Amino acid sequence: MKQARIHKLQSKLSSQKLDWLALVPSPSMVYLSGIHSHTSERPMLLFVAADGTMAAIMPKLEAMKGEAAGISAENIFAYTDQQGYLPAFHNAAAMLKLKGKRIGVESLKMRVLEGDLLTEVGSASVVHADDIMDSLRLVKDADEIAAMQKAVDVAEQAMDNFLPTIAVGMTEREVAAKLSQAILDAGADALTFPPIVSAGENTTSPHAVPTTNRLQNGDLLILDWGAQVGDYVSDITRTFALGTISTELRTIYETVKAANAAGVAACHPNVTGAAIDKAARDVIDAAGYGEFFIHRTGHGLGMEAHEAPSLITGNDNPLPIGAVFTVEPGIYKPGVGGARIEDDIVLTADGYRSLTTYPRELIEIT
Secondary structure, eight states, X not given: OOHHHHHHHHHHHHHTTOSEEEEOSSHHHHXXXXXXXXXXXXOXXXXXXXXXXXXXXXXXXXXXXXXXXXXXXXXXXXXXXXXOSHHHHHHHHHHTTOTTOEEEEOTTTOOHHHHHIIIIISOOEEEEOHHHHHHHHHBOOHXXXXXXXXXXXXXXXXXXXXXXXXXXXXXXXXXXXXXHHHHHXXXXXXXXXXXXXXXXXXXXXXXXXXXXXXOOTTOEEEEEEOEEETTEEOOEEEEEEESSOOHHHHHHHHHHHHHHHHHHHTXXXXXXXXXXXXXXXXXXXXXXXXXXXXXXXXXXXXSSSSEEEEESTTOOOBOOTTBXXXXXXXXXXXXXXXXXOBEEEEEETTEEEESOOOOOSOEEEO
16 A cells, blocks of 8 residues: 555545545545556445545455455455445445445545445445545655656657658548557557647637548647556647648737746746736737637646646645646637647746646647
8 A cells, every 4th residue: 555645645534524535446546555447337446544444345356456455355345246236335334334424535536326325325424525635646756757757758759750740631530540649659558638639720629529620721730639657647738830820820829839938937836826827818818819718727737637736717725846737828719720838847846847848839730
């Protein structure tokens, strides 16, 4: 078990008067136990008590993972497909004395199935406790940052290898498929997410889905991609010009580049998410494009592409040394086009370090 993390969790559980934390298969489960699994029709829960006791309800075919994580045999409640999961839940509820206990869960991850089993079979009280895991995972240690740097390096190498193969006339889907393969070929264990590839009018949708539309001269091309290496991910966006672009598209690009630089420059220990957002947003507002910057400036990054913190107006919580997040302002003007530039930033004792180094100057693809 990753005891240092468990000890920190114990303190937080006690301070919130929670008896247990219950996690479904998720990055948080990996973070605390090293157990890799996935959500399926077979329910699975990892329990951590305020006194540090660990337990798990899991399919028998996964039980060896609990043993490898150091959970005692008597605290692994395994079940077969023939038995079904209900007997295991009843046994766990009795053995762990869950009746009447307060159990914290990650509300954005917990399914209705497991939540109902905790309340109906376990007779426990389920409490939203997302902030507990968010606060634990917010500060990355040196090993985590090194893993993220490797994920960035792989993603950037993939783009170096891939960019010369892009040509006008390819469809967005073709670009996305080739970029996905390039990421894996560069050494990624997996994609952070299916790449966002958008050109022309589609660049006005921040989370556009690649289509059969073909790349055309005079358009901007947004590529948003990332690599997962081990348990950690990268998330990068760059915008490219397809041949010669209009004066307004170039203005949009240069404004986004300046906003990205301003947001990054605002990063230092104890800065707030709101302050970084304002630094980037002020640049876009001053250029007259404020109404077309329609999302927050950034989000946390780590084992997931989106985690705490949120760089948005209203988030006035100081960010600690070791926080890793994106800075990704964008402009999306309907009928004209859009641009986004995204970097992965870690706060350091003397300011910040950009894990990403891919060029921010506008690259023209001809």
